[in-house]
Amino acid sequence: MQNLKFALSGIMLFALVHNGNAQVNKSNFIKTQSGVKVSFKGSESAIDQDVYLDVITDKIIRVTALPYGDPFPSQASLVVVDSLQRQLKSFHVQPTDSTINLTTSDLIAKVSLVSGKVEFFDLSGKRIFSESKRNADAFIPDSYNGDPFYRLNQDFIVDTAEGIFGLGQHQNAIMNYNRGKQVTLLQYNTEIGIPFLVSTNNYGLLWHNYSITKAGDTRAFLPLNAFKLTSKEGEQGWLTATYVNKHKDDEVFLSRPESIIEYSYLTDQHKFPKDVKLVDSKVIYEGRISSPYSGKHVLHFKYSGYMKVWIDGQLVADRWRQSWNAGTFEIEQQFKRDEDHDIRIEWLPDGGESYFTLNWQSPIPTQRKNVFSFNSEAGDAIDYYFVHGQSMDEVVSGYRHVSGKAPIMPLWSFGYWQSRERYKTQAEIESVATEFRNRKIPIDNIVQDWSYWSEHDWGSQQFDKARFPDPAGMIKRLHDQNYKLMISAWPKINEQSTVYKQFSDNKWIYTRNIYDGRKDWIGKGYTSTFYDPFNKGARDGFWQLLDKNLFQIGVDAWWMDASEPDIHSNIDLNERKSVFQPNIGSSVRYYNAFPLQNAKGIYEGQRETDPNKRVFILTRSYFAGQQRYAAAAWSGDIASRWHDMKDQIAAGINFSMSGTPYWTMDAGGFLVENRFHKPNPADQEEWREMNARWYQYGTFLPIFRAHGQFPFREPFNIAPEDHPAYKSMVYYINLRYKLLAYNYSIAAKTFFEDYSMIRGLAMDFPKDQKGFNINDQYLWGPSLLISPVTEMGATSRVIHLPEGRDWYNFYTGKMSRGGQDITAEAAYERMPVFVKAGSILPVGRTIQFTTEQKQDLINLYVYDGADGEFTLYEDEGINYNYEKGQYSRIDMTYDNSTKTLLLADRAGSFAGMLKDRKFNIIFVDPAHGAGIDIQAKKSKMISYSGKTIQVKLK
Structure with a gap:
């Protein structure tokens, strides 16, 4: 940095320090x-x-x-x-x-x-x-x-x-x-x-x-033994850990003292009892804990398998996570100094490799x-x-x-996406695509997950010809049915793959994992590693593989899995750092930036190869600045459990409030308990209800995508047509398409005005402090308050209506005052959604895919009670001409005092623009409720050709 000397530069400044003691501050x-x-x-x-x-x-x-x-x-x-x-x-x-x-x-x-x-x-x-x-x-x-x-x-x-x-x-x-x-x-x-x-x-x-x-x-977190521990038998210094036969509770394998619970990684497995098979065990920790501090304590758990925790006889956690993919959760508890609290933990390890760590944070000192x-x-x-x-x-x-700005994602990405882990053959994916069209369930994108390659050829980015004999023809037929195809493209390369030598000879890979001989879990197991996206040559080489083998045959979008990079899920951080060695510096310095550089190479590669096709990248990891590379994140391999669904709400809101607007999750959850594979009637009904609720939530996210392990995740594989779960899923998929004009307009606002589509309540209601801590509600765009249902069997839920505006029921139009908590109806087939007073909400017709027809008729709901505004945005939807000014905007304003809606002159134009359309204006006020499920008794149809129109609504 070139320095320009200020008039007083170089002069030593002197100051008197507080407390009245003079001293020189140089x-x-x-x-x-x-x-x-x-x-x-x-x-x-x-x-x-x-x-x-x-x-x-x-x-x-x-x-x-x-x-x-x-x-x-x-x-x-x-x-x-x-x-x-x-x-x-x-x-x-x-x-x-x-x-x-x-x-x-x-x-x-x-x-x-x-x-x-x-x-x-x-x-x-x-x-x-x-x-x-x-x-x-x-x-x-x-x-x-x-x-x-x-x-x-x-x-x-x-x-x-x-x-x-x-x-x-x-x-x-x-x-x-x-x-x-x-x-x-x-x-x-x-x-x-x-x-x-x-x-x-x-x-x-x-x-x-x-x-x-x-x-x-x-x-720093404190270990378990920073508490005063008392065993079940009354001995000081530990909890009693009892390893019992999970099939026979009265058969005890072993009982021993444990004062530190630290089984975080593969390298900790030797700490378990040598003669006990964890997969056959239930481990029960019992005793009492007391703290040397008073105040809020936070217990931090890392775990796999089933985990239940009771404190003073109250069940405070009931969790599950598949054995290879340890999860975390926290428990907040108010403890008084030196006060004993009973604790009981029941842990079912649920696998050969098992993970469980418990540590805690003491109350914050006053000075901090x-x-x-x-x-x-x-x-x-x-x-x-x-x-x-x-x-x-x-x-x-x-x-x-x-x-960097977040580009507008392609129009098709705002439709519905279907995925599963995984479509194993060309015939499977094509039959599912045909079934959606036959059932007239709207859909735009179908997703091919991993292992479409030959078993040994991970990293080649080539289809296995035995299972996918004609991938180019398959993609063309999908395109002919108005589908897009997204495909999984890992940054991982097997030593036995057909491209390994090229990447190795060019020093484009991390070699330590190869020397260590660490094998993956595919087939017989193959040694593998990851390419180095910090190396420009490696980024270019990786894109050339994607281009030659996938992009040139019609693949539309990229699913960048394992982009942490996930060298191995359960090796400790030091081992991960030893494997991950970027060519520009040490792994410690650059640890979090791998997904950023990975996305950079693909975005820049595709834009150079085809400047007229919008890039779409879905990635499991993400870093600051990644939004500029047309990257969306999903929340990874979460579990198909109610608690995981609820956890996603705060996760997604805070991701969006990190300045990175495009986010989604596996609707339905990824990891599945064995009880859902061949379910009894009760488990079958829980599975259907949980998926219905998850689809409801997923409708109001930047990307609406169902995905997960078996059972299959298509609506028609979850429930029969006459089941309320099926009806609900199809209802919300249709609703997603009706809201296309709204959703695409707020995506444009995200680019042009750096807006955030997923909005914590505090963003629009910063004076409503209660909303700061609410972790299961959010605003979708400027108008809709979303309150997912995350409890089995619930037919209502308490929701907070932020202070400062009144709120209308989205389905019925009934008005409720803001600044209160209400118990909202939440019938099986409906999730509570409320509309902010002053909203102007465009709702289109039902369509089967985003480009089936132009939106020549839009129901325009106008909600009384406050001034409002909305900009209806349109462009070509598939290219970057919007960056050159080729788009249109219709600014709409509602004056609450005069009850007047103003549609301004249309600004801008683009190729193929719809010049004339009709708006069916539906005015909603406390005396005239109207909603998506209640036909308006009164509306006003107007024709709009691009010139200003004023409409008196009352």
Whole structure:
């Protein structure tokens, strides 16, 4: 960075430290082209450091702090866009006795000359956000594989009343992270780490670091024996662990003391009793625990198999996870100091390899209750972008200004998608496609999961000719039936594959896994590894495989599975790091960025190969900036259980509030309990009900996709036509298509205005603090309040109607006042959905696929009670002409005081645009309820040809 000396640069500044004791604070500052550098050396009140403020826009400032004299980091950023434009008119740097102040037209950043900490204020002087003073733990020298770096720690001061959201996708059912929670930003199947948060105080923070990072309450977890433990027999120091025959409860294999439960990885398997087969066992932990602290305790579980936990006789957890794919959950408990609590844990390991860890966090000390921290394994500097705005949407827009806009996904992607694990032959996939069309169930995309290749040829990206004799013909026939095809393309290559030598000879792969001889689980087992997307040659080579073998025969979209990379699900982190060695630096430094670079190669490859076809990438892992590569995430291999369905709600909302808008999950869940394979009547009905509820939820997401292990996931394989589950699934698939105009318009808003389609309640109702912590409701676009049903047998559920607007039942039009909790009807076939007063909601006709017919007739529901606006957006749906301005917009506004709807002149045009259409306007107010399931008694049909129309509604 070129430095321009400020008029006072180089002059030593002196300050008086608090408490009345005068001492010299040695620091100096230099104004730079884009900000200021403040240096500290030999100060008694601050560590030796250089602090840089770099102005990106009037509302975005980059802060970089590093040990004094270290060079400013020079590596090109993987997250920040190459074309980042500085959009500022001017800024001013002004020293005071105690601070260096940098002022833009929006905010003031102050560097303390006493401590070196940075604080942000609005122009009125109100503090927005602040660092804590950096101490000796801020920069701890470390290295890995010859790469020197620092372990980094930065504490920030937050308002205990604000809501903090984002940080990726996590399976802890937590909505608001400003509640003394620790979240690990780590790529792992079902976990996505994105180092960006957004606050209800209208700021955001992008932590510019690729390594594994802890955020929030970063204090180390405590082992089980940090509690005072008492066994079932009354002995001090352990719990009683009893290994019994799971088929005969009275047959005890072994009983032993256990005071630490730590079976996290394959390397921990030897800790289990040698003569006990876990697959035949039920393990019961019993005794009492007491804490040396009073307050909220958080118990952290990692587990596979079945897990039930009772505390003081109350069942507080009932979970299941398939043995190879350990999951996590948390239990919050209020304990008083030295008070005994009974604990009982029943664990059915459910497999040969078994995983169970229990540790905990003590109550937050008073002095840390308003501290939110980032603690990273590797980096050259504490480095973050502070983003300010007038709303949370404006903050997200600032994040995308730094890291890239999210393109509009293709129109077809807003239809229904069918997948299963897996279509094993060409005949299977074609027969399912035909069955959908014969039943007239709308659908746009069918998905080919893994193992379509020959058994030994993982990584070749070629179909097995024995099972898929004519893949090009198959894809053409699917296209002829108006299907798109998405295909699974792993970044994994077997040593026995036909492409291994090419990738190995070019040094495009990670070789350690090959030398270690670690085998996968396909057939006889094959040694395998992953290609290196940090290497441009490897990215190009990988895309060329996809292009030659799949894209050129018509594949439409890419499913990037195992993009963590999932070297092996259950080896420990140190082993994963030893296998994953990017060519640009150490695995510790770049651990979380693999999915970003993987998506980059595919996006750039396809856009160069065919600039006129929109890219679509579905990926299991995700990192900051990945939205610019037309990437959507799904939540990984979750379980087909009610608790997993509920956990996805907060996971998806926080992913969206991380600035990364496209998200979905396996509707129906991926992992399936044995009891559903050949179910008894009760289990059969639970399976059907759970899938019906999951489909209802999936309708209101950016991608609506059913997927999972056996049983097959097509609606007609879940339930017969006359069953309420089947009727519900088909109803919601049809509803998805009726809402196409709404959904596609908010997708366009996501590109043009950096909007978020999945919206935590706090985004639109930041004054309704109750909504900050609600983890099972969200807003879908500007109008719809979505409240999934996640309990078996429920026919109603309590929902919160945010304060500030009234709400209308989506199905009936009945109005309810905002600012209250209500018990809403939730019949088997319907999920509660409410519409915000002031909404303008376009609803189209039933169609079989997104391009079956142009939307020449739209029911336009207008909801009384507040002013409203909506922009109906259209373009060609398949290409990037919208980037060149080829699209149309119809701006609609509703004036609540005059009850007038205004449709403005259509703006813009594109090839094939529908020039004339009809709107059937349905006015909904407390006296005239109308909804999707209740035909309006009164409506007004108008013709629209692109010129302004005003319609009086009352």
